[in-house]
Amino acid sequence: MVRFGYTLMTEQSGPRELVEQASAAERAGFDFAVMSDHYSPWLDEQGHSPYAWSVLGAVAQVTEGMDLMSFVTAPIMRYHPAIVAQKAATIGLLSDDRFTLGLGAGENLNEHVIGRGWPPVNVRHEMLTEALRIIASLFEGGYVNFTGDHYRVDSAKLWDLPERRVPIATAVSGDQSVRRFAPLSDAMIAVQPESSLCEGWDRAVGAGARKFGQQPICWDPSEEAAAKRAWSQMRWFSSGWKVNSELPGPAGFAGATQHVRLEDVTSGIPCGPDVDAMVESISAYWKAGFTDIALVQVGVDEDRAGFFGFAREKLLPALREAAPQ
Secondary structure, rough: OOEEEEEEEEOOHHHHHHHHHHHHHHHHOEEEEEEOOOOOOOOOOOOOOOOOHHHHHHHHHHHOOOOOEEEEEOOOOOOOOOHHHHHHHHHHHOOOOOOOEHHHOOOHHHHHHHOOOOOOOOHHHHHHHHHHHHHHHOOOOOOEEOOOOOOOEEEEEOOOOOOOOEEEEEEOOHHHHHHHHHHHEEEEEEEOOHHHHHHHHHHHHHHOOOOEEEEEEOOOOOHHHHHHHHHHHHHHHHHHHHOOOOOHHHHHHHHHHOOOOHHHHHHOOOOOOOOHHHHHHHHHHHHHOOOOEEEEEEOOOHHHHHHHHHHHHHHHHHHHHHOOO
């Protein structure tokens, strides 16, 4: 059965608003919620970037049954892998085993802030591989020592572990990353509905693993207002991950997207009140083999009650009727 989630997008909402959104998403009937983990927004227009892990702790307390997930955390520079493991185990406990740790190789946008430069992608993948091994070892309990090319761990132990080992989902973008990270992960994350990613993941670890995707939408009673809001906040999305992972800050994204047209954005993001258009766009993920799809409502704080009412009454029922059971 396909599950549908809500994205707590730290780039477009403050911490209190995100906690309120999580509660509203659970009441609306979303199966899970994912949270981005940023130091900076993509664009100045988005205007927010609170610390995701503090917000996740609060979200764990205002929700009861909805699964939670980081989407994604980069355990390579801004955070040491041993600290990521500790944070994830704590959220696992606070959420009563509802948390999945989503990991990825990160973006220059967020990692450059510590002043160590931005490594090339092959080095980032080496770092993520070591990080995954460190985190998995710590989740097993006991003391961990590790000496790698990029990290050292000296007699580290997680003293508070949840009963259920925290699952690890890893973000991939192509065959090489699938082959590298699938054997070290419990689930896959991708932001393009490409069937080759799902097929490659299943070849690497066997069928049955969860595969998480993400699709932006922009609900609004006015299609015109929705399109303008989507362009203002999400025009960076059309650049592709090879570009998005390299630019250093909101000014760079503003420059890189200055020629993106309104129709360039609306061709990939359904805008307005048309539920059928949203279902059609979202269906690309389950047709490609994804099992879990997180929706991004662009500008949810513009009309929070309206969006979650729409999701509860129209969007989620339509998605569940259309998706394979």
